[in-house]
Amino acid sequence: MLTFYMQRMTIMPTQPCRQRRNLLLLILPLCGLWFMGQGTYIHAKATLAQVLLETAWARALDGQKAVKPWPWADTWPVSRLSVPRLDIHRIVLAGVNGSALAFGPGHLFASALPGEVGNTVIAGHRDTHFNFLKDIKPGDAIELQSDEGGIYVYEVVETHIADETDTVFMDREGGPRLTLITCYPFDAINPGGPLRYVIVAKKIKMASRHEQT
Amino acid sequence: MQTKLSINFVFLRCLARRVKASTLYTFALGAIVFLFASSAQANMPGETEASDTQAYTNPSAVKQGTLLFKSEAGFMSAPTLHTDVRFTVTGMLVRAHVKQRFQNPDGDWKEGVYVFPLPEDAAVDHMRMYIGERIIEGQIKEKQKARKEYQQAKQSGKKASLVEQERPNVFTTSVANIAPHETIVVEIEYQQVARYDAGRFNLRFPLVVAPRYIPGNSNIRVEGFAGTGWATNTDQVPDATRISPPVRKPEQGSINPVNIEIDLNAGFKLDHIDSPYHDIAISNQENNYRIHLKEGDVPADRDFVLSWQPATGKMPQAAFFKENKNGDDYALLMVLPPQQAQSQVLNREVVFVIDTSGSMGGTSIMQAKAALELALNSLKTGDRFNIIQFDSHTSQLYPASQAVLPSTLQQARRYIGTLEAQGGTEMAPALHAALMQQNAEQGVRQVIFLTDGNVGNEDALFKIIEDNLLNSRLFTIGIGSAPNSHFMSRAAKFGRGTHTHIGNIYEVQQKMTDLFQKLENPVLRDIKISWPDRVIVESWPQRIPDLYLGEPLLVSAKAGHLAGDVKMTGRIVGQDGAGQDWQANLSLNGGKDAESISVLWARRKIAALMERSVRGNEADHIREEIIETALAHHLVSKYTSLIAVDTTPARKLAEILKRRALSTNLPAGWEYKKVFGTMPKTATPAGLYLLLGGFLLIISLFRSLFRNVYLKKCRSLFVSTCTRAGIVNRIG
Numbered sequence: 041m042l043t044f045y046m047q048r049m050t051i052m053p054t055q056p057c058r059q060r061r062n063l064l065l066l067i068l069p070l071c072g073l074w075f076m077g078q079g080t081y082i083h084a085k086a087t088l089a090q091v092l093l094e095t096a097w098a099r100a101l102d103g104q105k106a107v108k109p110w111p112w113a114d115t116w117p118v119s120r121l122s123v124p125r126l127d128i129h130r131i132v133l134a135g136v137n138g139s140a141l142a143f144g145p146g147h148l149f150a151s152a153l154p155g156e157v158g159n160t161v162i163a164g165h166r167d168t169h170f171n172f173l174k175d176i177k178p179g180d181a182i183e184l185q186s187d188e189g190g191i192y193v194y195e196v197v198e199t200h201i202a203d204e205t206d207t208v209f210m211d212r213e214g215g216p217r218l219t220l221i222t223c224y225p226f227d228a229i230n231p232g233g234p235l236r237y238v239i240v241a242k243k244i245k246m247a248s249r250h251e252q253t
Numbered sequence: 254m255q256t257k258l259s260i261n262f263v264f265l266r267c268l269a270r271r272v273k274a275s276t277l278y279t280f281a282l283g284a285i286v287f288l289f290a291s292s293a294q295a296n297m298p299g300e301t302e303a304s305d306t307q308a309y310t311n312p313s314a315v316k317q318g319t320l321l322f323k324s325e326a327g328f329m330s331a332p333t334l335h336t337d338v339r340f341t342v343t344g345m346l347v348r349a350h351v352k353q354r355f356q357n358p359d360g361d362w363k364e365g366v367y368v369f370p371l372p373e374d375a376a377v378d379h380m381r382m383y384i385g386e387r388i389i390e391g392q393i394k395e396k397q398k399a400r401k402e403y404q405q406a407k408q409s410g411k412k413a414s415l416v417e418q419e420r421p422n423v424f425t426t427s428v429a430n431i432a433p434h435e436t437i438v439v440e441i442e443y444q445q446v447a448r449y450d451a452g453r454f455n456l457r458f459p460l461v462v463a464p465r466y467i468p469g470n471s472n473i474r475v476e477g478f479a480g481t482g483w484a485t486n487t488d489q490v491p492d493a494t495r496i497s498p499p500v501r502k503p504e505q506g507s508i509n510p511v512n513i514e515i516d517l518n519a520g521f522k523l524d525h526i527d528s529p530y531h532d533i534a535i536s537n538q539e540n541n542y543r544i545h546l547k548e549g550d551v552p553a554d555r556d557f558v559l560s561w562q563p564a565t566g567k568m569p570q571a572a573f574f575k576e577n578k579n580g581d582d583y584a585l586l587m588v589l590p591p592q593q594a595q596s597q598v599l600n601r602e603v604v605f606v607i608d609t610s611g612s613m614g615g616t617s618i619m620q621a622k623a624a625l626e627l628a629l630n631s632l633k634t635g636d637r638f639n640i641i642q643f644d645s646h647t648s649q650l651y652p653a654s655q656a657v658l659p660s661t662l663q664q665a666r667r668y669i670g671t672l673e674a675q676g677g678t679e680m681a682p683a684l685h686a687a688l689m690q691q692n693a694e695q696g697v698r699q700v701i702f703l704t705d706g707n708v709g710n711e712d713a714l715f716k717i718i719e720d721n722l723l724n725s726r727l728f729t730i731g732i733g734s735a736p737n738s739h740f741m742s743r744a745a746k747f748g749r750g751t752h753t754h755i756g757n758i759y760e761v762q763q764k765m766t767d768l769f770q771k772l773e774n775p776v777l778r779d780i781k782i783s784w785p786d787r788v789i790v791e792s793w794p795q796r797i798p799d800l801y802l803g804e805p806l807l808v809s810a811k812a813g814h815l816a817g818d819v820k821m822t823g824r825i826v827g828q829d830g831a832g833q834d835w836q837a838n839l840s841l842n843g844g845k846d847a848e849s850i851s852v853l854w855a856r857r858k859i860a861a862l863m864e865r866s867v868r869g870n871e872a873d874h875i876r877e878e879i880i881e882t883a884l885a886h887h888l889v890s891k892y893t894s895l896i897a898v899d900t901t902p903a904r905k906l907a908e909i910l911k912r913r914a915l916s917t918n919l920p921a922g923w924e925y926k927k928v929f930g931t932m933p934k935t936a937t938p939a940g941l942y943l944l945l946g947g948f949l950l951i952i953s954l955f956r957s958l959f960r961n962v963y964l965k966k967c968r969s970l971f972v973s974t975c976t977r978a979g980i981v982n983r984i985g
Contacts (some may be wrong), residue, residue: 068953075946082939136933146933163933167940204931220682223936229944233934238932 082142086168087194089143093117093131100187106134115140118147118240119154121162128172132184145169151212151219154184154192154244158212163221166237170222173239182218182241194218194241204234216243257841299349329914332357332365332431333508336553338458340515345587346847347445349375354438357431362904363561364407364429367915368498370459373422373739376856378849378887379442380895382414382428391416391895393887395880399894403427410904414439417894419496420711422739424889425461430904441895444849444856446585451767451803452568453633454519455560457754460511463735463920464500464928466610466678467493467709475918478795490709497709502925507552508916515559517542522564530555530734530756555734571839575815576850578938582815583842583851587838588806590777590825599828600635601697602654603628604725606687608704608732610644610678614927616758617733618674621703623761624730625669628701631769639690640665643683644676653690674700674927678708681717688721697828698725699772700748705733714740715867718747726750728768735920746864751801771801772871775827777835782808785817785841793857799825809854815841824892856887863891 054148089109097117098110106116119132136146145164152158164170176182180196194217202209209219217240224237263663265435281682290524302794337352355365372376378393394402399415406413407429414437416425424441432435447454454963517526518541527534532547544559572587607621625640633640637654638661641647650668655661680912687700706729708714718727727748731741732755751771755764780797784790792810806821819839827834859879866875876892883893904910919925 065953065956068949068956072946072949072951072953075949077940077944077946079941079946082937082942086937138934141933141935142770142937148933163935165935165937167937170935191734202932203926204501204934205929207930207932210932221932221935223934227940228936229941231941232934233936234937236932 068242083168085142086144086165088171090169093133093144097131097158101185101189105187108202109143114142115143115146117144117206118187119162121145122183122185123172123176123180124183125174125180126175130164132162141165148210151210152216154186154218155188155190157216159210159214159217160221161210161219161221166226170220171226173220173222173237174226176220176239179240181244182220184218191247192243192246193247195242195244197237198240198242200238202238203234204236206236206238207249208235209238209240217241218243258758271546272927288530295935330358331915332428334365334367334915335550336509336511338368338511339515340456340458340517340559341514342447342456342515342517342519343847344518344520344845345447345449345454346574346585346849346853347447348849349443349445349458351441351443352438353426353441354436355431355703356436357429357434358442360433361911362429362433362908363432364427364910364912365915366912367426368419368462368496368917369424369426370422370735371424371441371443371461372457373742374460374856374860375422375443375445376849376852376886377416377418377424377441377443377889377895378852379440380414380897381440382412382897382899383438383440384412384899385690387899389897389899391897393884393889393893394672394896395884396892396894402896402898403429404679406430407910410906412437412899412903413897415894415896416441416889418889419492421743421863422459423496425495425664430910432903439897442713445855446807449587449589449805451770453525453562455558456739458513458557459735459738460551460557461735461917461920462496462498462556463705463707463733463737463923464612465493465496465707465709465737466612467497468677468679468681469710470924472716478559489713495711499914499916500919500925500929503919507918509553509555509918511553511557511603512550513546513557515542515544517544517561519561519563521569523561524564525562526559528557528559529760531557533559554919555735555756555921556738558754558756570835573841573844574847574850575838575844576847578851580813581851582812583854584810584812584815584841585847585850585853586806586808586810586819586839588821588839589598590800590806590823590835592802592835599696600633600637601699601828602637602691603632604639604641604654604687604698604700606641606683606700606704607671607672608644608678608680609642611675611676611927611930612678612705612707613732613922614674614924616707616922617642618672618759620755620761621730621732622669622672624703624732624755626666627761627765627771629662629665629669631765632662638665640668641683641686642672643679644674645679646676647679647682647686649686662942674924678704679816680704680708680714681710684714684717685721687723688718688723691723691725696724699750700725700727701730701768703730703732704740704743705735706731706737706744707793708737708740710745711737711740712867715743715747715864716869718744719868724749728752728772730755730764730768733920734922743864745812746798747867749799751804760976767803771803771829774827775800775832776801777806777823777825778832780806780821780823783820784810784812785815785819788812788815788817790815791858793854795839808851809857811851811854817841852888855882855888858882859888859890863957874879909918 072203093109096107097120100107102116108116115135117131117132121130121132122128131144133144133146136148140146141164146163148161148163151161151172154160176196178196182194182196184192184194220239222237223233224235265282332355336353339350341348357363382389396417403413403415406927410430413429417425419425426439428437447456467487467490469487499842507620520626526542526544531551533544534547536543570589574585576583605625609618613621634657636657638657639654640650650665652705693696727745728750729741729745729752730740731752735758736754741752753764753768755761790812792808797806797808819841821837823835824832825835847919859882862875862879866872879890880892883890889895
């Protein structure tokens, strides 16, 4: 073993060693900056998109169907979610695929739309749009506005920590309710964990658009 | 000496640098691990904490599965189940006793509902309920009547059990009023014929109803009696809830242990006895074999198969069993057509259809891909082929079949390489695609269908095959540990082909070779049976299916008095259309008396009638005829059930009865997430990126600031260590 190293070292002059070290000195901070940039970009995108989505939502309320917030978007706003106690407002997008969730909470296609019979399922990223779920308590009111302007008020009844395979929460059957899903634990670093935080709220009333404003 | 020293120095310096770099990386990695661990610790303490006035538990302070708030009372455990199966095989006749032991684990009165599989041709003719020392014999009743009686017994607190057929291979046992901590045993008996194929007898006993894909829209309400499964009734599968028991997650461990014992008396000397999916122990006295599972109890998560091979030259060419019951003669005839010399093989078109739905995930898709690759190799120049894959959507390799060329085979292999199991099992469009592209003039067209058959809309699919078959022949290959054998055998029957099973990767080679032989060898067609003159015989099946190489002719008959000679004729036709006549004569005198030949006759009659109802004619008339036959022979069918009711009430009506569905295991080799899906992924890697980035920046900052100091320290440390260890001396 040692002889092997000795042979290698004699062949290898000292200069390349230093050069490689310098290169490493450059790569390390560059990588660092790149990762920092990626992380910041995710958050910036999430925040900025919501601002753009507010305008798209206004157009949807004016009667336009499936308003694309920007020309190349493959999703559109379907609802506006509000939690008055926490002063939270989120525009909910159609679909729960990764590209929709980057910009806002997503509405599960197969589930009921606000105002329809059944279970309305909305999922969002635990570290951006749905980070506030950790502050939701039973009894909190959550409001969903449909694209026709009606506002449906839900009251939080249950919160669960469930495995990702407990798809029973996404069942369409059962009473009119709202199910919010996000990843759990909220401050875990690994994004691929198996746990989900699920909030179930039951529908209590429908308030008109004017009552709200 | 000088040179040696300098070499030493260079070596040590570089080594020291390595040490430093690795130290840094270790440090970085360690820190990340530490952070992960600490965050996990912070979020998963052993106990939940209640905080302030609202008794509100902080969501970041609980373990998985903890129910924080639940509006209704918690849930209760279902009865547990242990199954004992005993087979008695005489010749090719199989009698099975299946004992289901329902045990109530806690202090509530329970009703247990268990959905379980039996072989698709099982003639279920007895059921007994054991309550302690007492035995209550089950009675055959029309299905709705039996259900009503069961409900009444259940409501009045009497113990009752009900065995219903949901599909030819899916049954439900319901047991009402199991007292706290009580055990009730339900014993089911059935009769069956062991399948003979390619020189071997096979006994297949399914142990678990695999989760089935339920196509259609779920806007039909669940009826009151059902509704314990996870599926919803749909327009295409109106009884979906009844064939979909709750499925246990693999990490919860397996349940429903099964014990199997077999008495095998084949009637001739045997060469081999194997069980490909379970370890068995065999002991024998002459030609009497006793077989049991080596491990004792096994989890109910895959089919059990026992196969036995007659010693060379010992296989009889024909068999005749008979029974006289209520003044009528019943017979079961088996004839083995002679092996034919291979005819000229014509160019053919082969369409492969492969199921890539989620239920094929795990080991099944690997078996299917291996089988498909092997099948590609069997294609010859001049043949044409295509590959169709389906899950929620159907797609195909070529718009129409292509000639076999090195380039197309290459493309096909690449295509197979990309196949992944995911999504639903929308089989109808795939069947249409496979059967649509044919013209009437072309010659041999073979559709090879690789699937686990786990769908709920079998009959609709059979109808598609029946209506669109034309010149094609459909061959099904059942893939995986728990395929839907009813689908496999019946689809092949409607498709005028044959079926085979591949249960693990090691079987692919042998099973595919057997199938290729069937595909290439002549087929025995147009089989007709002439019964003796002046004897009125009702025989089933009425139209004898085509027989492929190694398959026996099997027919059941009923007559006032069977005697004389029966003549069988047919044509052995090769792919080139050239044929030769085949004829066999059999005396109906003698034969072996056996019990339950009448039951087998009735079962085959019901199967044939059910096939007719798939074709869609005279549904009411067929239903009546099935009920009549089933009641006369004490058989469970789609329209008749076995019910046993205890006469004395056991439960006081003030006590509540809780209905619980028994869970089943996920079949071996399956992937839970592929079948049932998961909740959306809802975390971004932002945190991870920021953390990693921060780390890298800190490290590089650290390096540039303390580089020289650190390097020197490392070097001196290393040199001193080496010197102490005497390494330098040795090198020097």
